[in-house]
Amino acid sequence: MEVKSIKAPLTDEDVLSLKAGQKVLISGVIYAARDAAHKKLAELLEKGEPWPVDLKGQIIYYVGPSPAKPGQVTGSAGPTTSGRMDAYTPAVLRYGVKALIGKGSRDEATRQALKDFRGVYLAATGGAGALLSRSIKESEVVAYPELGPEAIRRLVVDGFPATVINDAYGHDLYEEGRRQYSTE
Amino acid sequence: MREVNVSLLTSAVAEMCTEANYILGDDVIRALEKGLEEEVSPTGKDVFRQLLENARIAREEQVPMCQDTGFAVIFVEAGQDVHFVGGNFGEAINEGVRQGYESGFLRKSIVKDPLQRENTGDNTPAVIHIDIVPGDKVKLILAPKGGGSENMSAVKMLTPSQGVKGLVDFVVAAVTRAGANPCPPVVVGVGLGGTFEKVAHLAKKALLRSLGQPHPDPFYAGLEKEILERINRTGIGPQGFGGRFTALAVHMEVFPCHIATMPAAVNLNCHASRHVERTI
Incomplete structure (x- = not known):
């Protein structure tokens, strides 16, 4: 299986080079944000106020890590279900976030927004939180510490494995993969 | 009538919280190994490899296999000849959850109120299902449930x-x-x-x-x-x-x-x- 290495944050060319089904290894800076942080960020967008951390051009990873043990950079850190962020994601992509990492399918509005704003949606292996935490080299809470596991974190990753689900061209690995292997 | 001090429930539940989150059962490992062998899709095979590797890391390093360490769902089969002493039964179980999630570095995933959504900070309360059965033993089954x-x-x-x-x-x-x-x-x-x-x-x-x-x-x-x-x-x-x-x-x-x-x-x-x- 061919694996493509990509550097975060992503340029428009990077995004356009990614195709549904491709496996990638991400290195660089990504940001952790999930349900509660998205709610706050969406409220700021509605009010036209700035975000506590500028995420234009960045990758958001839907994750709420478990607490780090002494000596660990982070606790287990696998993806959470992305669909819960669908309500906020078109606005997040319009704002300028370039890529999202989670697991599970996205709704029609989010898939359309990925095309409209040249974004990409990737999945990391759900349930592999201990394994995935190994490619996280630094972790720092940069906003909303009061949200605990749902705080926004700046993560430095090295070779973080993910699979492209929805590319900027409208392809969807979940639909295409299922069609390929269905024997119904 | 057998007296059971509820502090035994607390210590058992605390240990079970970490054990359940760190160690994937042999039954599941066998099913994943079968999947690795028989899955026809290459990306699917790769997922099985990752899940088996993940289980190995979690067990060896004593870390949660998944960051979602779950809602503590506890099934209690209490013998009808047992008399619980030494404190409040439900509070003793919740104290076990509190201790297990804190000492085991497990994620606190419970909010106080479904609409106001403030984290309780200690993963309590547990969901407790109680069955009264014949005998003088107490069986506890803990099944942390991901959201x-x-x-x-x-x-x-x-x-x-x-x-x-x-x-x-x-x-x-x-x-x-x-x-x-x-x-x-x-x-x-x-x-x-x-x-x-x-x-x-x-x-x-x-x-x-x-x-x-x-x-x-x-x-x-x-x-x-x-x-x-x-x-x-x-x-x-x-x-x-x-x-x-x-x-x-x-x-x-x-x-x-x-x-x-x-x-x-x-x-x-x-x-x-x-x-x-x-x-x-």
């Missing part, structure tokens, strides 16, 4: 004329609708019969059975096999990337029901089918 797979649950009040076909179609539709969300390969708990609230409880209980152990009634064992085959023909596959292994197992729990009803429920677990048992 992503729990969200994919379904209950349907089927009617008697819908029969086997209605049930099978309902379960397959629920798993298909869930798609990649509950981190397939999943374990499918099916409740059948009882009442509206009883059937959901049955579906949850079905998840406690060891993988690969069929229903004791051959009729339902056959039905479990039929539903599993139907689910694995959908092509959803490991992580929804496409493949043959969408589910590792289907477990049914059945209870008598009213002449007018045929309630059915589906409760899904991701591959991290966590459950540990202790008897006091």
Whole structure:
């Protein structure tokens, strides 16, 4: 299986080079944000106020890590279900976030927004939180510490494995993969 | 009458919280190894490799296999000859959860109020199901339940004329609708019969059975096999990337029901089918 290495944050060319089904290894800076942080960020967008951390051009990873043990950079850190962020994601992509990492399918509005704003949606292996935490080299809470596991974190990753689900061209690995292997 | 000090519940629950989250059961490991061997999709095979590697890291380094260390769901089978002493029964169990989640570096995933959503900070309260049974022992089963797979649950009040076909179609539709969300390969708990609230409880209980152990009634064992085959023909596959292994197992729990009803429920677990048992 061919694996493509990509550097975060992503340029428009990077995004356009990614195709549904491709496996990638991400290195660089990504940001952790999930349900509660998205709610706050969406409220700021509605009010036209700035975000506590500028995420234009960045990758958001839907994750709420478990607490780090002494000596660990982070606790287990696998993806959470992305669909819960669908309500906020078109606005997040319009704002300028370039890529999202989670697991599970996205709704029609989010898939359309990925095309409209040249974004990409990737999945990391759900349930592999201990394994995935190994490619996280630094972790720092940069906003909303009061949200605990749902705080926004700046993560430095090295070779973080993910699979492209929805590319900027409208392809969807979940639909295409299922069609390929269905024997119904 | 046997006296059991509730502090024993606290210490047992605390240990069980970490054990359930760090150590994936041998039954699941065997099912993942079978998946690795038999999955036809290369991306699916790769998922099985990652899940097995993940389980190894979690066990060896004593870290949670998944960051979602779950809602602490606890089934208590209390012998009717037991007298609990030394404190409040429910509080003792919650104290065990509090201690286990704190000392085990497990994530605190519970909010005080469904709408106001402030974290309780210690993963309490637990959901506690109590059965009074003959004897003087106390059996505890802890099954930490992740939120992503729990969200994919379904209950349907089927009617008697819908029969086997209605049930099978309902379960397959629920798993298909869930798609990649509950981190397939999943374990499918099916409740059948009882009442509206009883059937959901049955579906949850079905998840406690060891993988690969069929229903004791051959009729339902056959039905479990039929539903599993139907689910694995959908092509959803490991992580929804496409493949043959969408589910590792289907477990049914059945209870008598009213002449007018045929309630059915589906409760899904991701591959991290966590459950540990202790008897006091």
